[in-house]
Amino acid sequence: xxxxxxxxxYLVKRTxxxxxLECVQDMDHENMFWYRQDPGLGLRLxxxxxxxxMKEKGDIPEGYSxxxxxxxxxxxxxxxxxxxxxxxxxxxxxTDTSGHYGYTFGSGTRxxxx
Amino acid sequence: GNSVTQMxxxxxxxxxxxxxxxxxxxxxxxxxxxxxxQYPGEGLQLLLKATKADDKGSNKGFExxxxxxxxxxxLEKGSVQVSDSAVYFCALKTASGTYKxxxxxxxxxxxxx
Numbered sequence: 001x002x003x004x005x006x007x008x009x010y011l012v013k014r015t016x017x018x019x020x021l022e023c024v025q026d027m028d029h030e031n032m033f034w035y036r037q038d039p040g041l042g043l044r045l046x047x048x049x050x051x052x053x054m055k056e057k058g059d060i061p062e063g064y065s066x067x068x069x070x071x072x073x074x075x076x077x078x079x080x081x082x083x084x085x086x087x088x089x090x091x092x093x094x095t096d097t098s099g100h101y102g103y104t105f106g107s108g109t110r111x112x113x114x
Numbered sequence: 115g116n117s118v119t120q121m122x123x124x125x126x127x128x129x130x131x132x133x134x135x136x137x138x139x140x141x142x143x144x145x146x147x148x149x150x151x152q153y154p155g156e157g158l159q160l161l162l163k164a165t166k167a168d169d170k171g172s173n174k175g176f177e178x179x180x181x182x183x184x185x186x187x188x189l190e191k192g193s194v195q196v197s198d199s200a201v202y203f204c205a206l207k208t209a210s211g212t213y214k215x216x217x218x219x220x221x222x223x224x225x226x227x
């Protein structure tokens with residue numbers, strides 16, 4: 001069964017900390033994505049990557065950066081965590097740009113910044 | 115620009131009731147359309163999809179038909195179960211080669227026994 005694995009289900013971090021959220025997929029997918037999910041706002045795209053070492057900003061990149069050194073791993077970095085970054089973070093991957101296959105999502109990381 | 119609009123929830127139904135969750139979209143060209151489901155505490159799972167006009171996607175008793183003339187992709191199920199309680203997201207991907215999908219805000223469904 002194909003999988004997208006996020007390293008933590010729950011995280012609690014302090015304001016100002018540097019936070020790393022890790023995502024690994026075993027499907028050899030080219031494209032990987034980071035979303036945050038907030039009540040009433042749905043899913044908002046933070047960053048995505050269409051190849052190793054390639055990245056593009058999504059709709060809300062401020063306060064975040066990403067790293068993709070290997071095809072299977074896509075990391076989201078909060079440079080200096082703030083309370084307004086408390087959210088559910090979802091990683092996803094996809095194999096193509098045609099739209100025929102959809103995304104495969106991880107189970108999510110619920111981050112609380114105190 | 116491209117967008118997806120879903121009916122606001124929560125939707126509360128009794129078991130075995132008929133379900134409709136409305137979804138309309140705005141997009142250039144002929145997008146692919148999707149429904150995702152998110153069970154409590156989990157990530158999103160692809161429920162069904164349709165990639166061209168008049169296609170019907172179906173899975174687990176759920177159906178949705180891609181209506182180009184009304185730019186809609188409404189989700190339906192004839193008889194819901196308590197286990198269908200979840201948040202449902204409508205999404206689209208344009209055919210222009212962009213990598214990202216556009217999601218609606220989600221509709222929470224609660225089914226009572």
